[in-house]
Amino acid sequence: MSQGTLIASAPPAVAPRGGLRRLARRNSTIAFLLTLPLILLILGLVVYPFLYALYLSTLNKRMTRFIGLENFTFLFTRETFWNVVFQSVLFAVSAVVLKALIGFILAHVLHALPSKGQRKWRGMLLVPWVVPPAISTLAWWWLFDPSYSAFNWALMGIGVDPVPWLGQSGWARFSVILVNVWYGSPFFMIMYLAALKSVPDQLYEAAAIDGATGWQKLRHVTFPMMRNIISITVLFSLIVTFANFDIVRILTNGGPQDTTHVFATYAFQVGIQSGDIPLGASVSLFMFPLLAVFAIFTLRGVNKRSKEMA
Amino acid sequence: MEGNGYPRRTVLRAAALGAAASTLPLVNVHGQSSGGRLALGLWDHWVPAGNDAMRKIVTEWGQKNRVEIQLDFITSVGNKNLLTIAAESQARQGHDMLSFPTWEVHAKQDLLEPVDDIMGRLSQKYGALNPIVEYLAKVEGKWRAVPAISGSQNKPALGRIDLLKQHGGLDIQAMYPANTTTGTGAKEWTWDAFLKAAEGCHKAGFPFGLAVGQFTDATDWIGSMFRSFGAELVNSKGDITAKTDNVRAALEYAKKLCAFIPSDVFSWDDASNNRALISGKSALIFNPPSAWAVAKRDAPQVAEHCWTFPSPAGSAGRFTPYLPYFWGIWSFSRNKGAAKALVEYLSEREQAEAMVAASNGYDIPPFTSMTDFKTWETEGPPTGVVYNYPVKPHHQAQQFIACYPAPPEIAVQMYNQGIQAKMIARVVQNNETPDRAIAWAEREMEGFKRG
Numbered sequence: 001m002s003q004g005t006l007i008a009s010a011p012p013a014v015a016p017r018g019g020l021r022r023l024a025r026r027n028s029t030i031a032f033l034l035t036l037p038l039i040l041l042i043l044g045l046v047v048y049p050f051l052y053a054l055y056l057s058t059l060n061k062r063m064t065r066f067i068g069l070e071n072f073t074f075l076f077t078r079e080t081f082w083n084v085v086f087q088s089v090l091f092a093v094s095a096v097v098l099k100a101l102i103g104f105i106l107a108h109v110l111h112a113l114p115s116k117g118q119r120k121w122r123g124m125l126l127v128p129w130v131v132p133p134a135i136s137t138l139a140w141w142w143l144f145d146p147s148y149s150a151f152n153w154a155l156m157g158i159g160v161d162p163v164p165w166l167g168q169s170g171w172a173r174f175s176v177i178l179v180n181v182w183y184g185s186p187f188f189m190i191m192y193l194a195a196l197k198s199v200p201d202q203l204y205e206a207a208a209i210d211g212a213t214g215w216q217k218l219r220h221v222t223f224p225m226m227r228n229i230i231s232i233t234v235l236f237s238l239i240v241t242f243a244n245f246d247i248v249r250i251l252t253n254g255g256p257q258d259t260t261h262v263f264a265t266y267a268f269q270v271g272i273q274s275g276d277i278p279l280g281a282s283v284s285l286f287m288f289p290l291l292a293v294f295a296i297f298t299l300r301g302v303n304k305r306s307k308e309m310a
Numbered sequence: 311m312e313g314n315g316y317p318r319r320t321v322l323r324a325a326a327l328g329a330a331a332s333t334l335p336l337v338n339v340h341g342q343s344s345g346g347r348l349a350l351g352l353w354d355h356w357v358p359a360g361n362d363a364m365r366k367i368v369t370e371w372g373q374k375n376r377v378e379i380q381l382d383f384i385t386s387v388g389n390k391n392l393l394t395i396a397a398e399s400q401a402r403q404g405h406d407m408l409s410f411p412t413w414e415v416h417a418k419q420d421l422l423e424p425v426d427d428i429m430g431r432l433s434q435k436y437g438a439l440n441p442i443v444e445y446l447a448k449v450e451g452k453w454r455a456v457p458a459i460s461g462s463q464n465k466p467a468l469g470r471i472d473l474l475k476q477h478g479g480l481d482i483q484a485m486y487p488a489n490t491t492t493g494t495g496a497k498e499w500t501w502d503a504f505l506k507a508a509e510g511c512h513k514a515g516f517p518f519g520l521a522v523g524q525f526t527d528a529t530d531w532i533g534s535m536f537r538s539f540g541a542e543l544v545n546s547k548g549d550i551t552a553k554t555d556n557v558r559a560a561l562e563y564a565k566k567l568c569a570f571i572p573s574d575v576f577s578w579d580d581a582s583n584n585r586a587l588i589s590g591k592s593a594l595i596f597n598p599p600s601a602w603a604v605a606k607r608d609a610p611q612v613a614e615h616c617w618t619f620p621s622p623a624g625s626a627g628r629f630t631p632y633l634p635y636f637w638g639i640w641s642f643s644r645n646k647g648a649a650k651a652l653v654e655y656l657s658e659r660e661q662a663e664a665m666v667a668a669s670n671g672y673d674i675p676p677f678t679s680m681t682d683f684k685t686w687e688t689e690g691p692p693t694g695v696v697y698n699y700p701v702k703p704h705h706q707a708q709q710f711i712a713c714y715p716a717p718p719e720i721a722v723q724m725y726n727q728g729i730q731a732k733m734i735a736r737v738v739q740n741n742e743t744p745d746r747a748i749a750w751a752e753r754e755m756e757g758f759k760r761g
Binding site for chain 2: 061062074077078079080145146147148164165166167168169172252253254255256257258268269270272273274275276277
């Protein structure tokens with residue numbers, strides 16, 4: 001009886017320990033535990049601020065009253081806000097296209113170099129991406145400085161009139177895009193270089209046997225093999241470029257005449273500097289649906305291609 | 311309990327002792343400083359000695375009153391002070407007292423402790439205050455902050471004596487000597503005379519350094535210029551009053567003036583005009599004496615030819631750009647009594663004089679009776695360079711904040727978005743007519759009126 005009792009009571013004592021061990025041994029549990037710090041970081045630094053911004057955007061200027069979507073409908077009536085939308089799209093799309101193009105070319109040039117020299121060039125070309133953007137943008141600001149621009153000094157040396165880099169809308173837009181391209185191209189370059197290195201040589205050999213030209217190899221071998229990495233890199237860069245703050249803030253502060261403002265700088269000016277935090281939150285949230293739609297289509301394409309390849 | 315070797319009672323006793331011990335530091339703080347603890351977030355002064363002087367004053371007061379002081383200097387570079395204010399107002403905790411820049415008192419009025427008692431005593435002691443601080447810190451009849459000495463600044467004309475005499479036809483030292491009189495030419499010191507001098511200096515290769523971008527130096531001088539033409543974009547009731555001949559006249563004047571200043575002024579920031587003066591390329595800027603102080607260190611040959619004097623007058627009067635700071639006490643402060651006592655102490659004449667001396671005359675007290683400190687007479691070279699930096703009765707000028715008298719919740723948006731500078735940019739860069747620029751400004755300001 002006592003033995004029977006012992007046997008009967010033993011499983012509850014052993015089962016949790018065994019269950020726990022089994023649970024701990026499961027790959028998904030380990031994966032969850034390893035990603036937990038990141039999940040907590042995302043919850044604290046992305047999800048919570050996002051939800052809080054959503055809440056703020058539904059309040060009136062003094063943050064004393066719920067006004068629903070009035071901040072958004074108000075923004076739709078503002079001329080300056082539509083200029084900001086236009087400039088943000090122009091800034092992000094043109095900068096990302098240029099970065100992708102330059103990164104693609106640089107990656108191919110680097111890939112073609114012998115591995116000894118390649119490392120040196122790779123290191124040098126990564127420098128713009130490694131330097132904190134606030135510091136490098138300050139250096140650019142000195143180059144563009146209205147009165148003491150080094151560029152203008154060089155231009156005047158060859159008899160060309162000085163250029164109002166930051167003083168006229170067109171040039172100011174060009175300048176902020178140029179700095180963003182300079183800063184972001186190495187990211188594309190390194191991602192594309194990694195992708196290029198993973199394309200099996202046999203594919204090129206087979207293409208060569210079939211008599212493919214360089215362009216045909218690029219179009220029918222390289223490009224299809226890189227499509228996923230191109231899509232993801234473009235998506236990441238578009239998100240970061242849309243949310244850019246420091247370059248515009250340091251170079252132009254949104255001027256002249258608000259023509260270089262992007263969502264983040266305009267949100268800062270409206271929300272923090274002018275004391276309308278709910279409206280600032282609404283401006284900053286405006287880029288979310290734009291990016292969400294783009295992200296959904298891009299990731300769907302990536303998934304589809306991954307399944308096809310599998 | 312078997313296995314760990316600690317009986318339940320031992321664990322409980324240890325926990326109780328730990329809890330008691332953890333309260334000890336608090337007890338000690340109270341034991342050492344009966345006035346409690348005070349956390350201050352004050353403006354990080356441009357002039358390095360300004361922070362040292364403030365630390366000395368505050369520390370001495372803390373020791374005398376047995377208050378434990380925690381002092382942070384918060385920079386306005388990158389708007390870090392604004393971010394701090396925004397964060398603390400959201401969290402309802404942080405410092406007990408903060409330095410509030412120009413527009414922030416109105417923005418945070420609900421969270422600021424009324425300070426009518428302090429202002430009453432100070433006014434009784436030191437007399438009249440300038441009306442701008444009342445406009446910025448008195449909300450619905452109650453003072454929500456005390457105008458600060460540290461950080462408050464005027465932005466009068468700061469010109470080159472030699473260049474203005476040679477190319478602009480102005481003897482600024484004779485017009486505004488370092489005493490309580492005005493000389494020949496002071497009465498004629500108008501925006502028309504300014505334009506003539508600007509043209510002369512431009513032709514000689516020393517154009518006036520007037521920013522027309524979206525930073526405060528631009529907004530401030532342009533605001534004063536508009537005001538002296540009687541050009542008011544929004545009145546004190548919040549009605550848009552931009553479509554007037556005075557506004558048109560101000561824009562037309564600005565267009566003429568822009569022909570004689572560098573074409574890149576639309577992208578100048580608050581440092582660009584300083585650099586223009588210090589490098590010897592410009593004959594005049596509107597600025598506090600910080601530009602002269604840097605020149606004294608880096609370009610003494612420029613500094614010794616500098617002189618501060620009032621802004622030109624227009625048909626509606628003479629207005630000197632003014633940018634005050636305030637000392638405000640959060641309503642959620644745990645030591646309001648000590649904070650109030652300190653603010654009052656800092657506002658007294660002795661402390662004000664010490665701050666003005668430490669900042670080489672940069673700081674401007676809010677009381678007219680405090681514009682006679684020795685520092686402004688003795689600073690140099692040239693001696694008396696900043697004598698006319700504070701607005702004195704013989705200047706026949708008023709301190710002015712751009713966008714006044716619009717209700718502050720509208721004015722702050724007009725100010726920070728540089729609405730007047732943008733109107734000028736439209737007229738000059740886009741060749742728009744003044745009426746078109748006014749129509750654009752009206753649409754913008756209509757949006758600023760939302761509650």
